[in-house]
Amino acid sequence: MWTPKVCCSKLSGVILNLIQDLLMDRVNTSIQRQSNIEFPYMPRLKLISSDNKILREKNAGVAFPLSKEVRELIDQMFFAVRKFRGVGLAASQVGKNLRLAVIDLNTLEIPPFAIINPVIKSKSFRKASMEEGCLSIPGKYAEVKRPETIKLEFFTQGGKKVKLKAEGFLARVFQHEIDHLNGIIISDKWDVKTLRDIPPEGS
Numbered sequence: 001m002w003t004p005k006v007c008c009s010k011l012s013g014v015i016l017n018l019i020q021d022l023l024m025d026r027v028n029t030s031i032q033r034q035s036n037i038e039f040p041y042m043p044r045l046k047l048i049s050s051d052n053k054i055l056r057e058k059n060a061g062v063a064f065p066l067s068k069e070v071r072e073l074i075d076q077m078f079f080a081v082r083k084f085r086g087v088g089l090a091a092s093q094v095g096k097n098l099r100l101a102v103i104d105l106n107t108l109e110i111p112p113f114a115i116i117n118p119v120i121k122s123k124s125f126r127k128a129s130m131e132e133g134c135l136s137i138p139g140k141y142a143e144v145k146r147p148e149t150i151k152l153e154f155f156t157q158g159g160k161k162v163k164l165k166a167e168g169f170l171a172r173v174f175q176h177e178i179d180h181l182n183g184i185i186i187s188d189k190w191d192v193k194t195l196r197d198i199p200p201e202g203s
């Protein structure tokens with residue numbers, strides 16, 4: 001996901017605990033594979049555009065413990081989402097049909113993290129509309145209506161199951177990425193009347 005305006009969002013205690021868990025999980029994972037670390041990674045991933053059928057194909061569940069290939073893919077995706085100035089990136093967007101995505105909310109001071117095999121368990125009846133963009137549809141933004149609050153479950157890189165209630169902007173980012181894992185992109189649900197072009201920076 002990509003957004004031209006990141007709204008302010010208060011971080012609840014639950015989210016702060018999640019961040020602690022994610023940080024510990026990443027530290028532990030890094031220690032386990034210290035001998036394999038090659039930094040800095042140069043992103044070798046290319047973005048798939050919205051007309052590519054890979055974005056519509058079924059995404060397979062990810063097995064634990066993570067294979068070397070999947071661990072490397074996640075590391076590459078962390079660099080790619082930052083390089084492309086996104087806030088989220090699903091594996092299908094870089095040509096891998098797997099049920100995983102990375103989220104990078106550095107503007108909210110949340111460290112980047114992966115969501116693996118995520119499932120939305122419930123959605124609020126109340127919906128909200130906000131402008132969204134997608135790295136697979138560069139330069140296009142439109143309002144998308146989504147449930148305001150969701151409950152979801154996902155696995156961290158270390159295989160820890162996280163149960164979370166998310167609201168506001170964070171709930172939106174999770175829903176955008178989980179849509180990708182189900183073959184759905186924002187052009188399926190955006191309000192075309194609100195569509196506008198913002199050329200990508202540097203172009």
Ligand SMILES: [Zn+2]
Nearest residue numbers: 001134135136
């Ligand atoms: Zn997207």
